[in-house]
Amino acid sequence: GAVVSQHPSWVICKSGTSVKIECRSLDFQATTMFWYRQFPKQSLMLMATSNEGSKATYEQGVEKDKFLINHASLTLSTLTVTSAHPEDSSFYICSATGTGRDTGELFFGEGSRLTVL
Amino acid sequence: AQTVTQSQPEMSVQEAETVTLSCTYDTSESDYYLFWYKQPPSRQMILVIRQEAYKQQNATENRFSVNFQKAAKSFSLKISDSQLGDAAMYFCAYISNTGNQFYFGTGTSLTVIP
Numbered sequence: 001g002a003v004v005s006q007h008p009s010w011v012i013c014k015s016g017t018s019v020k021i022e023c024r025s026l027d028f029q030a031t032t033m034f035w036y037r038q039f040p041k042q043s044l045m046l047m048a049t050s051n052e053g054s055k056a057t058y059e060q061g062v063e064k065d066k067f068l069i070n071h072a073s074l075t076l077s078t079l080t081v082t083s084a085h086p087e088d089s090s091f092y093i094c095s096a097t098g099t100g101r102d103t104g105e106l107f108f109g110e111g112s113r114l115t116v117l
Numbered sequence: 118a119q120t121v122t123q124s125q126p127e128m129s130v131q132e133a134e135t136v137t138l139s140c141t142y143d144t145s146e147s148d149y150y151l152f153w154y155k156q157p158p159s160r161q162m163i164l165v166i167r168q169e170a171y172k173q174q175n176a177t178e179n180r181f182s183v184n185f186q187k188a189a190k191s192f193s194l195k196i197s198d199s200q201l202g203d204a205a206m207y208f209c210a211y212i213s214n215t216g217n218q219f220y221f222g223t224g225t226s227l228t229v230i231p
Contacts (some may be wrong), residue, residue, distance in 0.1 A: 034219055038160075043208060044221045047170070091160060106152075106212065106219065108162035 003027055004096050006109030014117055021079045021112045022042055023094030029074035030096035035067075038091045038111075050077050072099070084116040121211050123222035130199045131230050137184075138194045138206075138225045140209030148214040151185065153194045154221075156206040165207070168192065204229045 003026040008087060015017050032051050036044040048064075050056040050071035058064045066088075068080040078097075081088050094109045121142045130136035142151070168176045168185050174185040179199075184193045190193050196203055209222040 036221075041206075041226070043223045044162075046220060049218070093160075093162065102165070107162075111160050 003096050004030070004094065004107045004109045006092075006094055006112050008112060009110060010113045010115075012115045013070050013117065016083055018080055018082045018112060019084055021081075021092055021108050021114070023077045023079070025107070028096075028098050030075065030077070030098040032098065033071055033077040033078045033094055033096045034067060034092045034106075035077075035079050036095070038093060040091075044093060047079075051099075056112065071106065081114065084114070084117045089114055089116045121209055121220050121222040123207075123225050125208055126223070127228070129227045129228040129230055130196070132199055132201060134199055134211055135195060135197045136199055136227065138196075138207050138209075138227070140194070140222055141220075142190050142192065142209070142211050144190070144211065144213075146213060149215075150212045151183075151192045152210040152212070153181070153183070153192075154164045154208045155203075156207075156208060156224075162208075166194065172226045199229050201229050201231060203227060 004023045008024045011019055012055050034049050035047045037047050038044045046059050047062045048056040048058045048069050050069050052071050052074050056069035071077040091111050091113050093111045098108050125141050130217045149170045151168045155163045155165050162224050166178045166181050168183055173183050180197045182195045206224045206226050208224050
């Protein structure tokens with residue numbers, strides 16, 4: 001199957017700083033990427049959907065100024081948590097689907113654990 | 118809005134036995150896709166099985182099979198001959214036909230008892 005890579009896998013930062021998480025599709029063009037947040041022992045909560053070259057569509061209740069998503073190329077989407085606070089600590093997962101893939105064929109990154117001190 | 122519901126937060130099964138995980142969903146669309154994903158402690162999401170809504174035949178992948186009831190909007194997963202490695206969180210998921218809406222259920226934690 002296709003490969004989606006997330007980086008970093010774990011990041012610790014001080015409160016008030018910004019953190020960028022990258023999601024890359026390594027062997028296909030990801031026309032659509034999804035960003036999720038997952039709390040321990042809970043489901044994945046869809047944060048936003050991003051299509052290459054367009055502004056991301058955020059789910060209700062997700063602050064777009066807090067969680068900046070950029071999908072500038074067909075192989076890279078980034079999630080920037082701005083002015084991070086301890087309550088932003090969570091596991092963030094990206095997934096991607098794209099050109100040459102069947103609708104519904106979705107590939108997940110390994111996830112990124114964010115800890116805000 | 119589409120929603121996906123898993124009514125069993127936790128399930129357990131004896132090794133080599135069969136277990137069924139339930140999932141219901143709500144949608145106004147006629148064409149969509151349904152999935153079961155497995156998330157082991159590593160937290161990497163692993164696709165278990167996929168079902169296209171336009172197909173009446175239930176999907177099967179080795180020991181994993183689904184019971185897809187479109188009218189009832191039900192999509193259960195049956196795991197036969199359960200193995201210790203099957204222990205994980207299982208998520209039911211829905212994706213729209215356009216591929217732009219993807220939602221997960223709340224998850225079922227499966228324990229396999231040796």
